[in-house]
Amino acid sequence: MTSSWTSFGGDLHLDLTERRAAGTGLRAALEDALREAVQDGRLAPGTRLPSSRALGEDLGIARNTVVEAYGQLTAEGWLDSRQGSGTTVARRAVPETPAPGRRTDARALPRRTARHDLTSGRPDLSLFPRTAWLAAARRALATAPHEALGYGSPLGRIELREALTHYLARVRGVRTDPDHLLICTGVTQGLGLLCAALRERGTRALAVEEYGLPPQHAVARAAGLTTVALPLDEEGARVDRLDARPGAVLLTPAHQYPTGAPLSAERRAEAVRWAREQDRYVIEDDYDGEFRYDRQPLGAMQALDPERVVYAGTAAKSLAPGLRLAWLALPDALVEPVARLKVLADTMSPVLDQLTLAELITSGTYDRHVRRCRLHYRRRRDQLVAALAEHAPRVRVTGIAAGLHAVLQLPPDATPEAELLTRAQAAGISLSGLASHRAAPAGATDAPPPPALVIGYATPPDHAFPAAVRALCELLRGA
Numbered sequence: 001m002t003s004s005w006t007s008f009g010g011d012l013h014l015d016l017t018e019r020r021a022a023g024t025g026l027r028a029a030l031e032d033a034l035r036e037a038v039q040d041g042r043l044a045p046g047t048r049l050p051s052s053r054a055l056g057e058d059l060g061i062a063r064n065t066v067v068e069a070y071g072q073l074t075a076e077g078w079l080d081s082r083q084g085s086g087t088t089v090a091r092r093a094v095p096e097t098p099a100p101g102r103r104t105d106a107r108a109l110p111r112r113t114a115r116h117d118l119t120s121g122r123p124d125l126s127l128f129p130r131t132a133w134l135a136a137a138r139r140a141l142a143t144a145p146h147e148a149l150g151y152g153s154p155l156g157r158i159e160l161r162e163a164l165t166h167y168l169a170r171v172r173g174v175r176t177d178p179d180h181l182l183i184c185t186g187v188t189q190g191l192g193l194l195c196a197a198l199r200e201r202g203t204r205a206l207a208v209e210e211y212g213l214p215p216q217h218a219v220a221r222a223a224g225l226t227t228v229a230l231p232l233d234e235e236g237a238r239v240d241r242l243d244a245r246p247g248a249v250l251l252t253p254a255h256q257y258p259t260g261a262p263l264s265a266e267r268r269a270e271a272v273r274w275a276r277e278q279d280r281y282v283i284e285d286d287y288d289g290e291f292r293y294d295r296q297p298l299g300a301m302q303a304l305d306p307e308r309v310v311y312a313g314t315a316a317k318s319l320a321p322g323l324r325l326a327w328l329a330l331p332d333a334l335v336e337p338v339a340r341l342k343v344l345a346d347t348m349s350p351v352l353d354q355l356t357l358a359e360l361i362t363s364g365t366y367d368r369h370v371r372r373c374r375l376h377y378r379r380r381r382d383q384l385v386a387a388l389a390e391h392a393p394r395v396r397v398t399g400i401a402a403g404l405h406a407v408l409q410l411p412p413d414a415t416p417e418a419e420l421l422t423r424a425q426a427a428g429i430s431l432s433g434l435a436s437h438r439a440a441p442a443g444a445t446d447a448p449p450p451p452a453l454v455i456g457y458a459t460p461p462d463h464a465f466p467a468a469v470r471a472l473c474e475l476l477r478g479a
Helices: 017-021 026-039 052-059 063-076 130-143 158-171 187-200 214-222 265-278 332-346 351-363 365-391 417-426 462-477
Strands: 079-082 086-089 181-184 205-209 226-230 248-251 281-285 309-314 326-329 396-398 406-409 452-455
Touching (some): 052 063, 063 079, 130 351, 130 365, 158 181, 158 326, 181 187, 187 214, 187 248, 187 281, 187 309, 187 332, 205 214, 214 226, 265 281, 351 365, 365 396, 365 406, 365 462, 417 462
Parallel strands (some): 205 226, 205 248
Antiparallel strands (some): 079 086, 181 326, 309 326, 396 406
16 A cells, blocks of 8 residues: 555545655655655644554554654654654644745745734624524524425525514514525625626626725626726715616615715615616615614615615624625515525525524524624724824714724825825734725726725724724824
8 A cells, every 4th residue: 555544533644656666765755754744734733643553554564664754753853752642743843944846835934913903894703602602503403403404495594584584674674584585605695696697687787886895896897797886975875876887786875885974865765766767776785784873773775675675784793704694685586596596606505503593583692792792882983083083183084983994084184095004014003095995996087085094993802902093093193
């Protein structure tokens, strides 16, 4: 035998063929193969190796050959061997010298990490309700029917779709039912499915807000759609600029991302009227609609016309993006094509997390968690605004008191946005500029976008937030 798959808690593959063919002795070939497996990370520090007898049997070589190889690598510092504990990969670092022509694994290279993470679009992950989630998961798994663990509907588990139907109606005013809800692995996936379905129906363009999420614009283009940017003002997107070209328009009505303006009631009605008259669709991204701090959140735009407005929601901001749980409330005409494309994408979303979220919602735990988060993020925003008023009074916080981020409008004579971002990186602060969120690069005749920073005040955990705010204020003072 020239290779080994041993069962000692993990699989180990050693190929001695090339080394033996090159004239390398059996023991030296084994030593080289093990040394390389440790060096390139296939055998991580602390990994327990098979016994010399087991490895010898698998490789078809003498046990003494394995013992001698283990002994040599232990002497070199690659392995640890202790009586009664077996042989393991050494935990102390061994200097790595890649063989000539061998590519270094990029994962082994050191990564620069920011000391202060103010990246927008992320929640405080330390708020994730671990205990409540675990309890809900246990209850959900204990009561789930056996068929729940098999292949199911691409729309998602009926338990979650029923729970969301009632929750969204109560909290956001959404008008839907379980047969028109589709569970997906994020709003980005949902948007991709929608764009592909619209492309099949003849759509060639998607209208988007002038500033938004670049990944969403990329998803639309990947589906074969061109993007048409709508200007923004204090009332949200200028939907009066919509014409017959786009087959749909993507909006963030509750809290425009990133500028922070809500779409006015008049413009909501105007967008729905355009969709009806032109036989088009509005895609409503309600990514942080539950987090409004100055007043009761506006209801979902979808309620104006469920057959013309697609509602997209997510648990990424209220719980965690790593759960990969989001949902679409679809018009009747889009259910079949979007569900069919979901099957082609990944068949269905993971079941256990769907059942757990359904249990959280129906038990009332999810409501209590969202209220707790709303209070937490409101305090964060208040602290940020107060600190800026004291230390950087010329910086203006724009948009309504909502969501997980704020846009800081800089004075006209401030340091240019690009240079300020370079300074932020040097100071160990992770944030973004408003210009990077623009749907399309500014043309030669366009006025340059106003210098502004997009600050995610929800991202740092509690212990790191005060230092992050101090570092931001220091950066702005120097600007």
